[in-house]
Amino acid sequence: MSETESDTDIAESHRSPGACRAEAGGTLKAIYERRSVRAYSDMPVTREDVELLLDAAIHAPSAVNSQPWAFAVIQQREALTRYAEEGKKLLLGEPPNVEVVESGLPNIDRLRQMASGADFALFHRAPALIVIYATSIEGVSDCYLAAQNLMLAAWAIGLGTCPIGLARPLFNQAEVKTELEVPLDWSAALPIAVGRPAGETPPSSRRPAQIVAWK
Ligand SMILES: Cc1cc2nc3c(=O)[nH]c(=O)nc-3n(C[C@H](O)[C@H](O)[C@H](O)COP(=O)(O)O)c2cc1C
Structure with a gap:
């Protein structure tokens, strides 16, 4: 180590090339600084901000430009609380259905244990939830691209996001779809x-x- 090389220099030299270049700002900065946020303030998300996020989402690429997505925006506190409770019950029900098992989270038993805690809030008490629906079976992967656009755009305007794969079974229930x-x-x-x-x-x-x- 040279006399002038500090711990910071060493940490810097071990950072990924993208993370270093992200300091220039722009898209790389958003990619490296986005986090799954699990603690939110009560401040509502404005209609203007929701519209910006949806517009960013629909600018994602899609197979043959099929744009196979649609969005359900839920902001009413009563609805958020009720859906969070129903989703939690579904998650804890026996046996886990295919949707839960495929929710993108690896150890379902550990997660169910976590979800059984009194403090567990399925949507992390966020003031808004945006559910991306695939309008065709093949469209699901395009929806994930839209999701990433939405999350990066949110970061860019100072909002936090968290994908909630565990809530997918709830939003695939016929009664919930009918309600929405x-x-x-x-x-x-x-x-x-x-x-x-x-x-x-x-x-x-x-x-x-x-x-x-x-x-
Ligand atoms: C498909 C998918 C489903 C996820 N589902 C949940 C979830 O139900 N609850 C949650 O708190 N985080 C969920 N996450 C967030 C992941 O835990 C998170 O992306 C991962 O730990 C990496 O952290 P980061 O997003 O902050 O980089 C999900 C992420 C993805 C991509």
Whole structure:
């Protein structure tokens, strides 16, 4: 180590190339600084901000520009509380259905244990939830691209987000779709909690990219 090399320099040299270049700002900064936020202030998300997020979402690419997405925006506190409770009950019910098992979270038993705690809030008490529905079965992957656009745009305007895969079974229930006026053949791709973060969220770790081939 040179006499002038500090701990900070060493930490810097171990950061990923993208993270270093993110300091320039713009898209890379959003990619590296977005977090799944699990603590929100009560401040409502304005209609203007929701519209901005949806507009960012629909600018995602989609197969043959099919744009197979639609959005349910839920902001009424009563509805959010009720859906959070119903979703939690569904999650804790026996046995876990396929939707729950495929919710994008690996250890379902551990998660169900966590969800059984009195403090557990399925949407992390966010003041808004945006559910992205796929309007065709093949459209689900396009909806995930829309979801990422939405989350990065939210970061850019100072809002936090958290994907809530665990709530997918709830939003795929016929009664809930009917209540939201969602056609029964649409599929809930990803509910996303949105709101102003309460405090800082530390970054989560990443394994290095596993490169299996580079020919
Ligand atoms: C498909 C999907 C489903 C997720 N479902 C949940 C969820 O139900 N509840 C939750 O708190 N976080 C959920 N997450 C957030 C992940 O836990 C989070 O993205 C991961 O731990 C990495 O952290 P980061 O987003 O802050 O980088 C989900 C993420 C994805 C992509």
